[in-house]
Structures are given as structure tokens and as C-alpha cells.
Amino acid sequence: MKIMLIASECAPFIKTGGLADVAGALPLALKKQGAEVSVLLPKYSMIGEQYRKSMKHLAHFYVHLGWRTQYVGVELIEENGVKWYFIDNEYYFKQEYVYSSGDFETERFCYFCRAALEMMLMLDLVPDVIHLNDWQTGLIALLLSEQYRICPEFERVKTVFTIHNLRYQGLMNPQFTNELLSIGERALSNVEYYSNVNALKAGIVYADAVTTVSPTYAREITTPMYGETLDGLLSSRKDGILGILNGIDRRSYNPWTDKALECRFSKNSLSGKAKCKAALQKELGLCEDENAPLAAVISRLTNQKGIDLILAALPALMEAGVQLAVLGMGERALEERFGMLASSDLGKGRIAFRCEMNDALARRFYAGADMFLMPSAFEPCGLSQMLALRYGCVPIVRETGGLADSVQNCDAAADTGNGFVFRGYTAGEFLEACTAAVELYRENRAAWKRLVERGMAADLGWDESAKKYMELYKQLAEAR
Secondary structure, three states: EEEEOOOOOEOOOOOOOOHHHHHHHHHHHHHOOOOOEEEEEEEEOOHHHHHHHOOOEEEEEEEEEEEEEEEEEEEEEEOOOEEEEEEEEHHHOOOOOOOOOOHHHHHHHHHHHHHHHHHEEEEOOOOOOEEEEOOHHHHHHHHHHHHOOOOOHHOOEEEEEEEOOOOOOOEEOHHHHHHHHHHHHHHHHOOOEEEEEHHHHHHHHHOOEEEEOOOOHHOOOOOOOOOOOOHHHHOOOOOOOEEEEOOOOOOOOOOOOOOOOOOOOOOEOOOHHHHHHHHHHHHOOOOOOOOOOEEEEOEEEOOOOHHHHHHHHHHHHHOOOOOOEEEEEEEEEHHHHHHHHHHHHOOOEEEEOOOOOOOHHHHHHHHOOEEEOOOOOOOOOOOOOHHHHHHOOOOEEOOOOHHHHHHHHOOHHHHHHEEEEEOOOHHHHHHHHHHHHHHHHHHOOHHHHHOOOHHHHHHOOOHHHHHHHHHHHHHHHOOO
């Protein structure tokens, strides 16, 4: 079976968030399941030179966007049995950013959607299933249904559309979108959203199957609380929304082989984790106290991630002797708040803040910290809590989305669970979960060690999720 996954970012080539991790890891897992897999993404100027040098130029042609005639170059990297295609156009993708806004953002991804389908025709690359991801690719499902079904090559192609975060929907000016893609009034009405075109809605309406990145989030987004005003539409799909939990790349994220760490360790040999903690405390300027619980935050700094709860609980955590290490960027006010806290009398030696996105440092955070704080207001899947488990860092999370599907509350007496889970979005409940974790850490190190070992033993790789995707692809193909 031929699968083409199309996304706006993909690790290791270009990454701003979890979508890139999925687009990079899922194809390799599908390949292991016997699929013939390719991936298509834009050729951004920010892609590293080591990858750009290894690209092979396959072809070039032109596409029409209204009155515009635009160049399409196609580049290829073939690695690990997967073909990674890149759409090259410097006008749209040479900027020093991945995402922007306004009419130019509309034009960039209308171009990408048109170029993707034309590339498949021009190079005879039409697959059995096109797997689309988030709003940047949603218009491909519309174009395929409204314009390209007349092509014999596309007559039997099926589409899967995965929602990675429902909040980001790709709103576009309808007149401008129609000028670019000539989709017509009927199609415009199908994807209308408060006098805009909604590109994510296009994926939901036109795809043959819609999935999201965890079972709990699939249920949540059909409710008004989490549905971002699309809950009615999502509930109306007769086949439902399938939730398939994301995984992590267990080969890349492995504390036994990770070269970013001070010392390697595993669930069967945890002594190295204490050395990683001491090294991290030294690197961050924290008091080098092996008995002080060290809590980590690795996150976009936005209140969606529960940063407001962390700040509200911080005085009590400091009173309990907890150290806090924060790595991330985001809202300016939150960056400034953590910077001030780290340099204050309260924070000296006890709070560390690094305002950056740094993969190697993030790995040292996971390996060196005892606890990982992730009290999100909503979380479609979340990979950070899985990485924390992999590195023996006990997650403290709110019961929502993928957090609920991957973290089970600790019952020390029964020796069950792999983290600490609270339900209500309040600072009080979050602090209760943190207090329970600190008490176990201080008062029963043997039980804490078993908790860490259970977390590290969790199977959070891609194999099972890839099997579920393959089952879906086969069901769609057989329904032709």
C-alpha cells in the first residue's frame, strides 16, 4: 500500500512543535508495517544545510494561482526506506520563519496544496492514501474532491485528515482564496466559517476519515468545552473521529545512548540519573542538593500549558523546598516573569530559567529532573510527558487529552501508576498533586524508585499506533 503523508513541518528537517515529530517518526513506523511511504513538505530556507546538500532535484514545473504562474521545484531525500519530497519555491518559503499570518499565509499554503496535487500527477506519484495534517493541508482534501476526481489517477485515492490542535484553524479571506484556487461558491459555502474560509474545516468536511492524536482528545473535541466552535461539525461525522495516540522515537530518546547527557542510565541501572541531576543543577546554577526535589517545565510559555497554575503554586512549592527549572519561549509577559523570578532573592539557587528552544538542553532537563510539570488546560496529545517518562522524570499532569491517555495516577500502596494526575483546572488541585509527589519522594524513596521504573518501562513507541493507522488505511482502501 502506498501512503503519502503531507505536513507543513517534519523532524529532523524543520520543527516548531509536535507535528514535526509525528511527521518524522510515523512514516518510519509505517514502513515497518509494510507500507510504501513518502512524505511531502515545503522546502523552507531554515532547513539545515546538511539536508539541503543531500537533496536530489527531480523536476520543476509551473502551477496557476489565479492570475499568478508560480514555479514548483521538487527535491528528494531517500533515507531509511522512506522518500522525503520537498516543494521548492523561494518566493513562498525562503523567509526566516515557518509560519506567518494574513493573506500571504493564505497564498503560501494555497500554493502548497495545489503544488502537492500537481506534483503527484506530473511525477506519477499518486498513492493509495493521502494522509493530511492540520489546517495547512486541509484544502488538499477539498481540491481533490472538487477538482481532481475527474483525473483517472485520483479516482480511487482516499484521504485521512489528522487534527493535531483544533485551536489553529487557518482562517482565510473567501474572495482571495477563491481567486487563488477557483473552488466555486458551493465549495466555499461548505467551508464557510463566520464569513471566512476555514482550512481545517475543509479537511474535516472533505476527508474520507478524520483522526486526532489521542482517544481522549477525540472525545473532548465533540463537546462545547474543547470543540473550539467546531464541536457540532465534528459530532456530525457519521464515522466519528478516531483517536490514535502519538508515540515517541524510542531510538532517538534513549537515556542509555543519549550523547547529550552527562551520564547514561536505564530503568535497570538508575545510578546515572543522580549524576545527571547533579550535572543539571550545576549547569543551571541551582543549589547542588541531591535531596531537593527538582521539577522541570519544558514548554511553550502560554497559559494553555497551565503556566498560570505553575506560577500560582510556586510560592508553596518553594516553601516545600522544591527546585524549579524552566525551559521555553512564548508570551513576552511570561518570559519576563520567569526571568525576574530566577534572579530574585526567592529564586537564587532555586529557580532557573532558560528562554530558548534547545533540544540537547531539553534532554538534560528530562534526565536530570525528578518531576515534570504539565498542568495543561487542554492537550491534544503531548509528547513531553512521554519523554519525561522515558527519562525517569515523573510527570504531574492534568487529566485531559493525551495526558489522560499516557499518565496513570500513582497509588503508592498498590504500586501502580506512572505519575500524578489531577482533574480540575485549579491551582489548588495542581498543588495537591505536587504535594503528593514531593511527599512520596521525601518519605519513601523505594516506592519512588519503583514509580520511576514503571514510567521508564512504558511502551510509548510508534509500533501500536502505526498498526492502527494501517488498519484505517486498509479499511478505506477496501471501501472503494
